[in-house]
Amino acid sequence: MPDPRFNGAVDDNDEKSKRNNKRLRNVADTTQRMVDDSRNLNRSGTANLSGTTTPTTVNRTTSAPTSLMSLLTGGNSGQPSLASTIQQLATPIGQFANAMLPAMMQTAATAPATFNQSYSSAPNDQIVLTPQQQQRLAEALAAAQEGGPESTTVDGKDLSKGVHGEREQKVVQLAKAVVDAKIPYSWGGGSLTGPTLGISGPGLGANDNNVNGMDCSGFSRYVTYQSSGVEIPRTSGAQWAASDPVSKDQARPGDLVFPPGTQGSGHVQVYIGNGQIAEQYQSGTTARITPLDPSYEIRRPRGIAA
Incomplete structure (x- = not known):
């Protein structure tokens, strides 16, 4: 026969899990409302600038919230992630910088001498x-x-x-x-x-x-x-x-x-x-x-x- 103390522990864990899930849903709902409010505010502001005073209401049932993590990882959409895009851009930028560095260093080394020779104010130039x-x-x-x-x-x-x-x-x-x-x-x-x-x-x-x-x-x-x-x-x-x-x-x-x-x-x-x-x-x-x-x-x- 199972120890009743284990049953109580399981019940306690289930209850805690339910409370935690509820808190997470509340946070998600609050975050979504903030996003919706921001969208409504932006649309209202843009409309007012163009002379229209009626803001557009966002339909929550047709637009799923986009999480920061899905943007970074690409989620399940099959689209490249932001992190991978940045990494891909970093390679050609680094190659370009490495290719330009010798010429830039040569210019920096020779420019002061040329400038001093041409623009020196000393009477014995x-x-x-x-x-x-x-x-x-x-x-x-x-x-x-x-x-x-x-x-x-x-x-x-x-x-x-x-x-x-x-x-x-x-x-x-x-x-x-x-x-x-x-x-x-x-x-x-x-x-x-x-x-x-x-x-x-x-x-x-x-x-x-x-x-x-x-x-x-x-x-x-x-x-x-x-x-x-x-x-x-x-x-x-x-x-x-x-x-x-x-x-x-x-x-x-x-x-x-x-x-x-x-x-x-x-x-x-x-x-x-x-x-x-x-x-x-x-x-x-x-x-x-x-x-x-x-x-x-x-x-x-x-x-x-x-």
């Missing part, structure tokens, strides 16, 4: 020129230092007429020397002491990291420093901000010239007097002297006396 460029620049600068009409004459016109003082004379001589030396445009190129290797730039400038030269703001910075000892910022926008507007009838050699309405973002020229400017224009060209565009804005770097 190293000038890196081909032998032909060195010879042309040396001859042009020697002619500028000797003075005389050849150092300031362009297309038969002596630009020194109306130029006052040693600084203005030197501006004209330096600009013409760079033009005569056929120093090329190089994006990011140019220092306080002369041309440098550029950096790879957009469009035509993609190969400028192999070109010894100056860009527009590198040229204006070089001429300003060499003629006056005043060091202006490296970029054209910063040069605009570090200068003050000058009327055209008050413009002097060494003033900076900017396209109108740009605040210097994009280009800068150097006024050399007699209605002429000198500039480094774009990749694939060399420094040139052209007439001043009357619509352009003229500004004088701070620190340079009128």
Whole structure:
């Protein structure tokens, strides 16, 4: 005959099991009501935004609740689980990252040296020129230092007429020397002491990291420093901000010239007097002297006396 104590234990276990199942059903019902309320709220909100005020009621008999576990495991639906999908995506992403890592590390290793070479503000920046460029620049600068009409004459016109003082004379001589030396445009190129290797730039400038030269703001910075000892910022926008507007009838050699309405973002020229400017224009060209565009804005770097 079975021990009645065992019967009581079994009854107690059955009763506890029933209570636990009831609690689970209550939790499930409460969770479902929360989901339904959320759906109704979302539908009501969306309807109100579109001008409709009647919310849509969810039919509980036609939509079974989706558990988090079934989403993660796929359940019995035959659909891939969220966990397996994430794992499948992780493999190609990891392969892509591994493939890109060497190039990214090489770029990170070389970029600082290129940037420092092209944008260093030290007065003793190293000038890196081909032998032909060195010879042309040396001859042009020697002619500028000797003075005389050849150092300031362009297309038969002596630009020194109306130029006052040693600084203005030197501006004209330096600009013409760079033009005569056929120093090329190089994006990011140019220092306080002369041309440098550029950096790879957009469009035509993609190969400028192999070109010894100056860009527009590198040229204006070089001429300003060499003629006056005043060091202006490296970029054209910063040069605009570090200068003050000058009327055209008050413009002097060494003033900076900017396209109108740009605040210097994009280009800068150097006024050399007699209605002429000198500039480094774009990749694939060399420094040139052209007439001043009357619509352009003229500004004088701070620190340079009128």
